[in-house]
Amino acid sequence: MRVVALERYREERENAAWQQYTHARTEAERACDIEWGRAAGRAWRDTFQTPEQNEREREFRRVVQLRHMGYLPPGELPR
Numbered sequence: 001m002r003v004v005a006l007e008r009y010r011e012e013r014e015n016a017a018w019q020q021y022t023h024a025r026t027e028a029e030r031a032c033d034i035e036w037g038r039a040a041g042r043a044w045r046d047t048f049q050t051p052e053q054n055e056r057e058r059e060f061r062r063v064v065q066l067r068h069m070g071y072l073p074p075g076e077l078p079r
Contacts, residue, residue: 017047 021043028036045054066072 014047017043021047 021040024036024040024043027033028040045057049057063072067074
């Protein structure tokens, strides 16, 4: 009985996340608004990536941004 309830909960959570993503993506395309695009990206990551993957992606973006701004030479990692 609990397995069915957990499966249903997981399915409802995935459906809600997918609806949030599709809504944000549609609004981003309609309005050409970067904030809706960011919301769509967040919803995508929350739906399809684990928290560990999200953390690695944030760290990667941080390194790329530091290199782009000239604060981090190529080949070095932040401390």
